[in-house]
Amino acid sequence: MRAPLIITLASAALISACTTNPYTGEQQTSKAAVYGASAAAVCALVGAIDSGKHARNAALGCGIVGAGVGAYMDVQEAKLREQLQGTGVSVVREGDNIRLVMPGNITFQTDSYNLRSDFYPVLNSVGEVLAKYGDTTIRVSGHTDNTGSRQYNQTLSERRAGSVADYLVTREVLRSRLLVQGQSFDQPIADNGTAAGRAQNRRVELYVLPNAV
Structure with a gap:
C-alpha cells in the first residue's frame, strides 16, 4: 500500500x-x-x-x-524579469539561484566605477524586488576585460561591485545581505581577443541566493 x-x-x-x-x-x-x-x-x-x-x-x-x-x-525571478525587460540586464535561473548580468557599457562610464545616472532606474527596480524578498543573500561580483594589469583590474572590479552594492543599500536592501567581490579578468564569458568579447566581459553580476532553511 x-x-x-x-x-x-x-x-x-x-x-x-x-x-x-x-x-x-x-x-x-x-x-x-x-x-x-x-x-x-x-x-x-x-x-x-x-x-x-x-x-x-x-x-x-x-x-x-x-x-x-x-x-x-x-516569484522573485518573475518579478525581476518583469522589471528588467528591455533594460539590457539578463536574468538567468540556475537551480534555486538567480543571476543578473549587468553589462559594463550600460552600468558604468568607460574606465570608471561611477554608476551611469541613466542606469539608476534599472537598479531602482532591482532594489525594489530584493528589498521586498529579504530571505536571500546577494553576491555582487565585478568583472573586467584583460586590458591593463591584474592589480588594476582587480581594484576596478571590486570598486564597480561596491558601487552597485552601495546603491542597492540606498534602495533599502540591507547591507548585511550583500557580499561584494572583484574577479578581475579571471572569469571571462567571451573572447578577450576581440573588442566585442572584451565588452561582454566588462560586467557586474548579482547572484540572488536563498538563505539556508
Missing part, C-alpha cells in the same frame, strides 16, 4: 507543476514544484521503512520544504 501512496503524492506534485509562462503564454513545468515533488518522493521512501503514517508525513513535509524555497525564488 505504501508504494502507490508515494507514486500518487509525487504524481500530484508534478501535475501541479504545470503553469503558464506569463511572457510566452506557453505551458511549462514550474521548477519549484518539481523540486518539491523530488523531495516528497525521496522522503516518502525513507519514511516507508517505518510506518505508513510516517511515510505520508515525510512526503508531505519534504514536499512543502522543497517547493517552498523554489516557489520563493520563482
Whole structure:
C-alpha cells in the first residue's frame, strides 16, 4: 500500500507543476514544484521503512520544504524579469539561484566605477524586488576585460561591485545581505581577443541566493 501512496503524492506534485509562462503564454513545468515533488518522493521512501503514517508525513513535509524555497525564488525571478525587460540586464535561473548580468557599457562610464545616472532606474527596480524578498543573500561580483594589469583590474572590479552594492543599500536592501567581490579578468564569458568579447566581459553580476532553511 505504501508504494502507490508515494507514486500518487509525487504524481500530484508534478501535475501541479504545470503553469503558464506569463511572457510566452506557453505551458511549462514550474521548477519549484518539481523540486518539491523530488523531495516528497525521496522522503516518502525513507519514511516507508517505518510506518505508513510516517511515510505520508515525510512526503508531505519534504514536499512543502522543497517547493517552498523554489516557489520563493520563482516569484522573485518573475518579478525581476518583469522589471528588467528591455533594460539590457539578463536574468538567468540556475537551480534555486538567480543571476543578473549587468553589462559594463550600460552600468558604468568607460574606465570608471561611477554608476551611469541613466542606469539608476534599472537598479531602482532591482532594489525594489530584493528589498521586498529579504530571505536571500546577494553576491555582487565585478568583472573586467584583460586590458591593463591584474592589480588594476582587480581594484576596478571590486570598486564597480561596491558601487552597485552601495546603491542597492540606498534602495533599502540591507547591507548585511550583500557580499561584494572583484574577479578581475579571471572569469571571462567571451573572447578577450576581440573588442566585442572584451565588452561582454566588462560586467557586474548579482547572484540572488536563498538563505539556508
